[in-house]
Amino acid sequence: MKSAQSVALVTGGAKGIGRGIVLHLASAGWKVVFCDTDRMAGEQLAASSEHDILFVQGDVASEPDVQRIISQTVNWAGGLNAVINNAGIADPHTGPVEELSLEQWQRRLNVNLTGPFLVTKHAVPHLRKAQGAIVNMASTRALQSEPESEAYAATKGGLVALTHALAVSLGPDIRANCISPGWIDTRGWQGTTEKPEPLSASDHQQHPAGRVGTPEDIAAMVAYLISPEASFITGQNFVVDGGMTRKMIYEE
Template sequence: MESTQRVALVTGGAKGIGRGIVLHLAAAGWKVAFCDTDQTAGEQLVNTSEREICFLPGDVASEHDVARLIADTMSWAGRLDAVINNAAIADPHTGPVEELSLEQWQRRLDVNLTGPFLVAKHAVPHLRKSQGVIVNMASTRALQSEPDTEAYAATKGGIVALTHALAMSLAPDIRVNCISPGWIDTRAWQGGSDKVEALSQADHHQHPAGRVGTPEDIAALVAYLISPEASFITGQNFVADGGMVRKMIYEE
């Protein structure tokens, strides 16, 4: 990719999948700004990277913070070509629905769904100038569920719908797609100990692809979707889960 001068903003970029995206895009030559509420992890990533990356602390659920993040990105880089809305409260389990507090429900909506809307809202004027791209991070939980995950599932289903709505509203200037990851092993990317217990063979072998996913799997798909090679793709949800949503599972 000839991406030396292009600039990406990654939300929730200090750990997990977001960290993988930051490192992948920076290695490909992008200038990458990233935000996170975990200031320690964000600063650690900048201090250990030799790439051109910039950490901007902030909460995507705050419109004040989001406006500042976009302004600071423009001040740092002078342009904006891609936004990856990755920030989210990742724990899907909130207990039985009759015990789910409105506060828990609302906080997940604020971060997981309202956050991407706010980032898009404030980034769109700059993305129009660059004919840029938005990639939202949904989840296979937008398509299938375990018990006691109502708040998370609702936000990720909302991301899929927000994606195709934005794609139509912003066409043809800005392309908008989303990715629905399945089981991605982010334990070594959470800013803690490098010693991570290996997953079992059963964990890997239950996937038609033969293994659990990695942050690099998602980062590579992001890189493709924001590249010129994907210029005919917009409004789509890409499931990256090793084939699990296509696997018919019944208890024997």
């Protein structure tokens, strides 16, 4: 467990996996700042938490927003020990590639790949002082694909490559690692009171681990990677998918 003086910034932290990371780290004693474009969800999470967290609205694709987010983080918490680049446009399907607009392509690139670059760029001076860590949130879609997901796959593949480049450039002062989640059920982590329908037995059973993942599964890996126990781990991509990418699936 980290002390209350250790500070983490989580991008895209108002909902889904990001929300799970915020709550997990805060409950483990971290001071957590999280940003999101969704003001309502961000304010709801900050108001409902009993832990030491701060919400800052902003878009990671905007460099002025990123500079403001980093500044507010350091001013509020007094430093920065870890950055979790989780913000992203989650919908992978953009239709046939011949109909994919440059606007759609560029928006995903801006948020999913340029965003982590900008956050890292402006966080590095503070992380270097703290001998800190970076965790980037990629996807198993960096390694395998469904049809009509070119823009999303390209951004997540780029994020894996960006991670090992950062690890080499920033080491030994700063470690950088990547997590590639598989199917994570985020429906109960969207900042609403609506209870989702249960997933089917087959949804769970198709996973070698026997179940679909939860935000807590990813948050636990994040917590480990930014901890002192992971001080010899950098430049790696950790697939957390219940074993699905290890299955050979052919139509019979």
